[in-house]
Amino acid sequence: MADAGTQTGRQPRADARRNRARVLRAAEEAFATEGADVPLDEVARRAGVGAGTVYRHFPSKNALLEAVIVHRVARMAADTRAMITADDPGGAFFTFFAEMVERVTFNKALAAALDGRAQIRPATTSGLKREFREAVAALLLRAQQAGAVRADVDEADVVALATGCIAMEASRNSSGRMVALTCDALRPAAASELPAATTAPEWEPTPPDHDESVASVRNETREGFCPVCTSPLPAAATGRPRRYCSDACRQKAHRLRAR
Structure with a gap:
């Protein structure tokens, strides 16, 4: 993700640093409001620089997204x-x-x-x-x-x-x-x-498989088993049956419903 100046070990010129900062600001705004599908040419237009300037600092859209x-x-x-x-x-x-x-x-x-x-x-x-x-x-x-x-x-x-x-x-x-x-x-x-925590939730939830859906999993899962991972459901402290075996599975089911 390094730009040309850092790759050669030289300190980038002041105008190059300014251009990089302008590209980052424009990309941050564009990606925030429109998502990662914004073309790099549109980022260049918003930054007021040429497309070549964007590519000199960020060789790909993913490199620019990572920087943002x-x-x-x-x-x-x-x-x-x-x-x-x-x-x-x-x-x-x-x-x-x-x-x-x-x-x-x-x-x-x-x-x-x-x-x-x-x-x-x-x-x-x-x-x-x-x-x-x-x-x-x-x-x-x-x-x-x-x-x-x-x-x-x-x-x-x-x-x-x-x-x-x-x-x-x-x-x-x-x-x-x-x-x-x-x-x-x-x-x-x-x-x-609260019941005891079993695993610490990750900062980045694992994305579901593309062919997976809550409805299909529920149809294939027996009563008393988690509809997401099919693990046995632990007993709840309240006595009511749990729907999922963990917070991670509950969040995954919610993301699948929202797709």
């Missing part, structure tokens, strides 16, 4: 770290949660990267995602210590809940309704005992 995603995730991580020292830890946490969901819901490039539709190399964002999750963990801990967030959740739960909210907000166009419900569930007043 890295920039956005880095900004999210920095903004989250800045909230850690807020005077109101609980307010900072819930503001972070709502803003993260809103950012991704209305940014088609980020949404595609998170749900696996965009072909982003894991190594490209792995370090940034680790920094982001560490910042989320620190922000969450301060909110829990202040008594604003229930004590039995961790950053993996927060990321999984945000991922689910992103999908629900996008599919239902609920304008924050799902976020409000989720934030209420994270407050201690609404807390009920």
Whole structure:
């Protein structure tokens, strides 16, 4: 993903750096509003440069998309770290949660990267995602210590809940309704005992197979077994039968319904 200047070891000229920044800004706007199908020629037009300038810095559309995603995730991580020292830890946490969901819901490039539709190399964002999750963990801990967030959740739960909210907000166009419900569930007043976590949800959910659908899986699955992975369903603490064996399968079923 390096441009010509970094490949040769020379520092890019000031005009080259300005052009690269203009291309990134234009691409960020185009990918956010229209998705990854925007042609590079359209990015060049928005940036006010020639197509050759775009290709000199980014040899392919995927290289440009990766650069945009890295920039956005880095900004999210920095903004989250800045909230850690807020005077109101609980307010900072819930503001972070709502803003993260809103950012991704209305940014088609980020949404595609998170749900696996965009072909982003894991190594490209792995370090940034680790920094982001560490910042989320620190922000969450301060909110829990202040008594604003229930004590039995961790950053993996927060990321999984945000991922689910992103999908629900996008599919239902609920304008924050799902976020409000989720934030209420994270407050201690609404807390009920949680079953033990089995696996930590991943930041990037695994995309479903193209020939898979919830309806077909349900038709082929027996009662008492998960309709997504066909594993036996564990008993729920409430006594009511569970529909899925894990949060990961529940999220996967939701994504399949939304397709």
